[in-house]
Amino acid sequence: MNRFNFFKIHLVKPFWLRFIIFIIVGLPLFSNFPALFISQILSKFFNPEFALIISYPLISFFIWLFCLPSLGLNKFLDYMSAAFLMALTTVITSSLLQNLFPFIFMENAYAASVRLLRLYFNVLAVFPWSLTFINSFSPDSIINALTQLRTPFREAGLHFALALRVFQHVGTVVSKLLLIWKERYPSLLVMRHTGENKKIKFIFAWVRWLAYSVIDWVYASIILTFEPIPAMVNEFEILSERNKKNDFSEK
Amino acid sequence: MNSATYNIYTFDTFEKLVDRFVASTGLYFPKLSEGKDSFFKGFYNWLSAEKKNSNFALIAPEPSQALSLPNPAQVLYSALKPVINSPSEDCIFEYLYKYGLDPSISTQPITTLSGGEMLLLNYAKAEAQADYAERFIASNPIFWLNSSRYHYWLNLKELYSSKQKSIDVIVLNGDTYFDNTDSENDFNIKPLEFKLSIQEPKVCFPEIRFPIYHAARAISYKCHKEIIVKSPFLITGDNGVGKSIFSGMLSSIVDINSGNLSVEAINGAASCRLVFQEAVSQCFALTPVKLISGVFCADYEKKLLAQNFFQRLISEFNNHEELQMSDNNIYTLLSLKIALIAERLADKPALLLLDEPGWGLSCKDAQLLVYKVALLAHELGIALGIVSHQPTWHKFAASKLTLKRLSQNEVDIEYESF
Amino acid sequence: MSSKFYQKEIRKMTSQKSKFAQTALISALAALTAVTTIMVRVPIPATNGYFNIGDVFIILAGLWLGPKAGLIVGAVGSSVADAVGFPVYILATFAVKGLEGLVAGLPIKKTVAALLAAIVMVAGYYVFEAFIYPMLGNRIPMFAITTPEAALIALLPNAVQGIAGAVGGLALWHSIANKK
Numbered sequence: 085m086n087r088f089n090f091f092k093i094h095l096v097k098p099f100w101l102r103f104i105i106f107i108i109v110g111l112p113l114f115s116n117f118p119a120l121f122i123s124q125i126l127s128k129f130f131n132p133e134f135a136l137i138i139s140y141p142l143i144s145f146f147i148w149l150f151c152l153p154s155l156g157l158n159k160f161l162d163y164m165s166a167a168f169l170m171a172l173t174t175v176i177t178s179s180l181l182q183n184l185f186p187f188i189f190m191e192n193a194y195a196a197s198v199r200l201l202r203l204y205f206n207v208l209a210v211f212p213w214s215l216t217f218i219n220s221f222s223p224d225s226i227i228n229a230l231t232q233l234r235t236p237f238r239e240a241g242l243h244f245a246l247a248l249r250v251f252q253h254v255g256t257v258v259s260k261l262l263l264i265w266k267e268r269y270p271s272l273l274v275m276r277h278t279g280e281n282k283k284i285k286f287i288f289a290w291v292r293w294l295a296y297s298v299i300d301w302v303y304a305s306i307i308l309t310f311e312p313i314p315a316m317v318n319e320f321e322i323l324s325e326r327n328k329k330n331d332f333s334e335k
Numbered sequence: 336m337n338s339a340t341y342n343i344y345t346f347d348t349f350e351k352l353v354d355r356f357v358a359s360t361g362l363y364f365p366k367l368s369e370g371k372d373s374f375f376k377g378f379y380n381w382l383s384a385e386k387k388n389s390n391f392a393l394i395a396p397e398p399s400q401a402l403s404l405p406n407p408a409q410v411l412y413s414a415l416k417p418v419i420n421s422p423s424e425d426c427i428f429e430y431l432y433k434y435g436l437d438p439s440i441s442t443q444p445i446t447t448l449s450g451g452e453m454l455l456l457n458y459a460k461a462e463a464q465a466d467y468a469e470r471f472i473a474s475n476p477i478f479w480l481n482s483s484r485y486h487y488w489l490n491l492k493e494l495y496s497s498k499q500k501s502i503d504v505i506v507l508n509g510d511t512y513f514d515n516t517d518s519e520n521d522f523n524i525k526p527l528e529f530k531l532s533i534q535e536p537k538v539c540f541p542e543i544r545f546p547i548y549h550a551a552r553a554i555s556y557k558c559h560k561e562i563i564v565k566s567p568f569l570i571t572g573d574n575g576v577g578k579s580i581f582s583g584m585l586s587s588i589v590d591i592n593s594g595n596l597s598v599e600a601i602n603g604a605a606s607c608r609l610v611f612q613e614a615v616s617q618c619f620a621l622t623p624v625k626l627i628s629g630v631f632c633a634d635y636e637k638k639l640l641a642q643n644f645f646q647r648l649i650s651e652f653n654n655h656e657e658l659q660m661s662d663n664n665i666y667t668l669l670s671l672k673i674a675l676i677a678e679r680l681a682d683k684p685a686l687l688l689l690d691e692p693g694w695g696l697s698c699k700d701a702q703l704l705v706y707k708v709a710l711l712a713h714e715l716g717i718a719l720g721i722v723s724h725q726p727t728w729h730k731f732a733a734s735k736l737t738l739k740r741l742s743q744n745e746v747d748i749e750y751e752s753f
Numbered sequence: 754m755s756s757k758f759y760q761k762e763i764r765k766m767t768s769q770k771s772k773f774a775q776t777a778l779i780s781a782l783a784a785l786t787a788v789t790t791i792m793v794r795v796p797i798p799a800t801n802g803y804f805n806i807g808d809v810f811i812i813l814a815g816l817w818l819g820p821k822a823g824l825i826v827g828a829v830g831s832s833v834a835d836a837v838g839f840p841v842y843i844l845a846t847f848a849v850k851g852l853e854g855l856v857a858g859l860p861i862k863k864t865v866a867a868l869l870a871a872i873v874m875v876a877g878y879y880v881f882e883a884f885i886y887p888m889l890g891n892r893i894p895m896f897a898i899t900t901p902e903a904a905l906i907a908l909l910p911n912a913v914q915g916i917a918g919a920v921g922g923l924a925l926w927h928s929i930a931n932k933k
Contacts, residue, residue, distance in 0.1 A: 113895035159541075174903065181902045199900075206897050214840035246773060247780035249405045249445075251833075254784035256446040257616075258792070264617050267588045267609055268630065276682065277633040289633040296629060300619050302809070302925065305785055307367060307374055307620040312400055313777045314363040314381050319403040320773045322390060326417050375929055382774065 091153035094220035102220060109150050110213050112143040113206070119143060137198065140205035147209045151216040160212065167211035174207065175200045238327055246320050250313070257308045261301065340501045341492070347508045348655075349668045349695040353396055355505050356474045360391060364400070367615045369666055370622050392461040392468035392495075394476045397613075398453035399445065407431065407448075407456050408441040414463035430459045434487050443550070450479035450612070451574025451724075458491050465494055470501040477512040478694065481573050481724045485512060509698020511725060522702070524709045526565040526733040529600045529685060529718045533558045533748060536584055536594035554580055556594070557741060558748040565733035565752055566718035567709045570688075572738030574724065577746050581738060582609055582688045582722045600685035602716050607686040608679040612694050614672045622666050623674030630678050641681035644711065648673045651707050652700065668695045669704070676708055680715060687712055690722040698727065705731060779814070779822050786810040786830030791837055807831055808874065808918025809925060811850055812867050815857025816926040823854030823870075841898055845886070849877030857922070867923045871915030878911050879904050 096102040112118040119139045126135035152160050182196050266272065275293045277286075346352045353364050363381040365374050395401040404410045411430050415422040428438040434455045440448065448456065454476070461471060476488055495502050506513045535557060542551035554577045572578050583589030584596050586609040598607050611617045618626050627645065631638035655669065672692070679687055689708070693701035705721065709731070712719045721728050729735075734752040741747050790807030807830065815823025828851030835843045857870035882904035890897025 110895075114893050116892075116894060119894070174898070177906065178900050178903055181906070185902075199897075202894070203897055203900075206894050210841055210895055210898065215837075218836050218840060243773070243776045245404055245409065246776050247783075249403055250777055250780035251784045251787075252405055252444050252446055254781065254788055258788045260613075260616055261619070263583070263588050264611065264619065267586055267611075267617075270587060275633050276630055276637065278636060286633065293632050296632070300621065300629065302789075302921075303371055304616075304620040305788070306925075306929070307371060308616060309781045309785060310374075310378055311365050311367060312403075313774075313781065314365070314378075315395060315400045316403040317771055317773045317777050318362055319401070321771055323413050324773070329417075 093150070093154045093216065095154075099221065106213075106217050106220070109147065110217070112147070113210055113213060137201060140202055144205045144209040147213050151212040154216050154220065155212070163212050163215055164208075167208050170211070171204045171207035175204045178203075239324065242320055242324055242327075246316060249316060250309075253312060253316075254305075254309050257305060261304055261308070265301075339496055339499045341496065341504075342502070343504045343506065343513050345506055345508050345510070345514050347697045347700070349396070349507065352474065352505055352507055356396055356472070359472050359503055359505070360393060362393075362395075364396065367620060371620060374620075390467075390469050392464040392471040394454070394457045394461065394473040396474045398450055398457055398479060401457060402445045402453060402460075404445070406442050406444055407436070407459075410445070410456060410460055411441075411463055414460045418463070418466050430463060431456075433462070434459045435484060449575040449579075451481065451484070454479045455484070455487060455574075458487050461491055462494060465498055465500070468500065470503065471495045472503045472505070474505045475507070475510070476504060477506075477510065478725075479574070482726065484574070488512075507695075507697045509701075511698075511727060514698075522706050522731055524567060524706070524731065524733070525713065526567075527601075527713045527716070527718050528563050528565055529598060530561060531564045532561045532595065532597045532599070534595040535559050536591045536596040538580055538584065538589055539592045553592075553744050555745050556581065556596075556738075556748060557745050560750075562750050564718070564736075564750070566686075566713070566720065567705075567731055568718075568720050568734040568736060569728050569732040570720055570722045570736045570738070571724055571728075572746075573740065576738045576740050578722050578724075578738055579612070579690060581746075581748075582690055582720070585609070585686070585720075586688060598686050598718075600716065600718060602685075604683065604685035604716075606682075606684040607688060608682060608684045609688045610672070610675050610679065610690060610692070612691040614668060614675055614695070617675055618671050623670050626671075626674050627678055631681070637681045641677045644677035644680050645674055647711070648677060648704070648707055651703060655700075669700060672696070672704065676704075680708075680712060680717060683715060684717060686718045686720060688720040688722060691725075692721060693723065693725055693727060702727065702731075775818075775822070778818060779825050782810050782814040782818075782822070783826045783830035783833070786814075786826055787833040787837075790831055790834035805834075805914065806917060806921065807834060808850075808853065808871070808914060809921035811854045812857045812870055812918055812922025813925045813929070815854045815859075815870060816863055816866065816922060817930045818858070820855045820858030823856075823858035824851045825854070827851045827854030841895060844896075845878060845881035849874055849881065852877060863926065864923060867919040870922075871912075871919040874915045874918070875908065875911045879908060882907060 093102060093105060096105060107114075119136070122139040122142060123132070123136040126139060129135075130138070148160075148164070155163065178200055179196070182193075269275065273294070275290060277289075344355055346355060350366060353366065356362075357364055363377070363384075365377050367374060393401045402410055404413060408424075408427055411427045412422050415426065415430075419426065424441075427441060431438050431441060436452060436455050436459070440452065445453070445456075457476075461468070461473075465471075471491075477485065480487070492502060504513055508514055533556065535555070537553065537555040540552040556577070570578055570582060580589055584591055585598060586607040588609070597605065599605055621629060623645065627641045628638060631641060649670065652669065655667070672695075676687070676689075687708075689705065692705050696704065705719075705728070709719050721732065732753065734750065737749045737751065739747045739749065786807045789810060790805045793806050811823065811827040811830065814826035828847045831846045831850040832843050835846045853870045853874040856873045857866050859866050859869070861869075882899045883901040886896045886899050887901060890899075
């Protein structure tokens with residue numbers, strides 16, 4: 085067994101223990117208490133204002149360490165690249181606005197800087213934590229449990245199972261359409277042509293092609309999604325009737 | 336006392352097959368090939384029709400259509416529930432194992448199973464329903480199976496016969512198993528050569544946990560060679576071995592994580608185009624005319640070429656009166672397949688791959704289509720490959736690539752020239 | 754037979770047909786909303802939000818299947834999309850998009866309903882980004898991800914998104930739902 089499995093939160097069972105661990109680790113995201121507590125400790129070594137500021141990156145770093153084993157390096161880096169992009173652009177845009185329109189956004193420069201710095205590290209912590217949280221709880225098991233319970237939950241479980249199946253089906257439809265599109269247009273947003281069009285004519289043709297492509301995508305998604313629905317509905321109606329018959333005969 | 340019957344109904348078009356299936360089961364299956372207006376009208380009719388349920392064991396025209404629960408375990412659990420009060424995991428595994436399915440797929444999403452696996456799951460489900468289903472209606476029950484698995488169908492048939500339940504089988508003319516009429520055509524195709532380079536390609540599919548769990552998978556093709564392949568050639572192998580993924584890699588729609596796989600035609604072209612098993616999805620719910628004019632909206636020359644090829648191939652099917660109509664208002668699966676092929680040929684790739692070209696076509700139509708496409712493709716200097724486990728295509732092929740499973744994640748490729 | 758009467762009849766038929774048919778249709782539209790929201794995402798840097806075209810299906814659901822369906826499709830579909838990438842916005846999305854779907858299903862003229870839904874979406878997100886999230890962020894650091902000034906910046910892309918959703922939803926409704 086991989087020795088790093090111990091650190092993988094998504095493998096922790098039972099699910100309520102996994103949930104509690106997530107809440108404990110994510111406590112700094114729900115309350116200012118941990119940041120204040122850490123800054124109090126650090127203020128013995130640093131200036132209190134500086135101590136408060138460096139408590140935020142410390143918390144973020146701890147949360148990254150928590151998420152990394154569960155996500156794996158590649159996924160973690162993907163999420164962090166998106167998180168950094170979001171955090172940087174938010175903070176830069178906000179500070180630009182602050183400086184360009186100081187009479188509108190009347191806030192002390194220092195206070196604004198601390199707020200934005202806190203926001204920056206917050207985003208960097210929230211993003212991987214929340215995605216790890218969502219990836220660690222599968223709806224399948226909840227629905228499995230519901231479909232096996234007695235009525236009325238079993239009927240609700242059937243509805244959830246149907247909804248999940250439809251979601252699954254839509255995922256298949258869209259990934260299939262993506263493959264089909266990729267096969268037809270390897271560069272995805274470049275139409276098939278021999279390359280002899282003049283530039284302006286090409287741009288017009290491309291815009292027209294793009295517009296029709298969006299329409300084709302929307303209709304194809306709807307039609308291919310709706311196609312198996314009658315058969316699915318029929319099967320679930322039969323299951324529901326059977327469940328009701330079974331319950332009646334058991335009574 | 337009920338006398339159980341065993342009836343085989345054969346039809347020459349997929350549309351007639353679906354009509355018969357609908358009439359037998361009372362279910363509604365939309366015909367995507369007739370365009371979106373027709374589709375939405377039909378959907379509305381279904382919504383407004385009275386509730387009509389069928390208590391039959393079914394194998395629908397496409398295997399996934401009768402599998403409405405998210406994973407095999409739930410499918411079998413629901414099928415067994417009326418018979419066994421609380422079907423255990425072991426009981427479910429037993430049913431899966433009985434039909435040659437690995438119990439590890441029990442919690443895998445239905446949508447990740449291959450066509451053959453879905454069909455076998457349908458068999459397991461039908462067996463679970465044998466005690467209470469009124470009858471068994473199966474459409475194309477053998478098509479997706481390798482010949483080594485035909486005994487599963489025989490076992491299921493015997494079970495239903497022993498329970499005095501009628502079985503209706505609805506297939507297309509010339510079905511390999513149920514309507515074994517050998518074609519009398521002589522398929523004389525002069526081979527065309529191209530170079531295929533296989534450098535141990537590997538594909539990895541990462542784990543997905545939300546919203547639905549998909550385990551990580553990897554398939555490694557343990558083969559390192561450069562071969563001069565004779566077209567038309569066959570890519571064949573057991574169910575679930577990785578034929579569709581291999582053809583996806585060839586046509587660059589599946590990204591290769593390591594290794595390499597490339598094609599080089601004699602004229603230097605290196606691209607590969609693929610016609611999927613499901614022609615209707617690949618048409619993006621468009622009609623043949625709109626498909627061709629949409630794809631080549633910026634290339635008048637290729638559009639004319641594709642339309643020319645389309646008309647040329649359509650004219651070969653004189654027995655299909657609806658295709659010869661000048662206004663072309665009736666669209667069938669056959670015309671959609673021809674439109675897809677014509678569009679790809681107009682693009683002049685090095686290689687054209689047809690994944691299960693016989694799907695939804697009678698044996699005669701399928702053979703004629705592939706023969707005429709092979710002639711046209713070779714005329715244009717384009718090699719033709721057929722991805723299939725059906726024995727029909729052996730007589731077409733000048734060579735064969737056989738995919739063999741070495742272990743769960745490793746596949747070997749053998750080349751054989753005829 | 755007027756379009757309004759016809760739509761009411763279709764809704765009645767759908768509810769008579771089967772609860773499962775309703776579940777299937779609503780799930781399908783919710784899933785399509787989630788997928789279109791995820792696939793076409795243009796980030797709005799100021800607020801950590803993003804521009805998307807998922808509103809087309811939310812408004813279609815409201816116009817076609819009624820306010821309840823619109824509410825579920827908007828709330829669930831968009832929240833699932835947010836769960837994959839922007840989870841902190843789930844709270845806002847659940848409320849705002851749910852309300853948008855609900856308003857689109859109101860028994861008024863379809864064009865008015867669609868436009869009203871778009872306005873509700875833009876106003877709802879502004880309220881959350883300018884006031885609710887900053888206020889929550891003072892107590893719960895997780896929600897300190899947007900600022901009132903950034904919410905002003907986001908008004909324009911949200912308005913474009915709302916209008917595109919309304920126009921697209923109406924067009925789809927005319928094409929799909931007006932069939933006999």
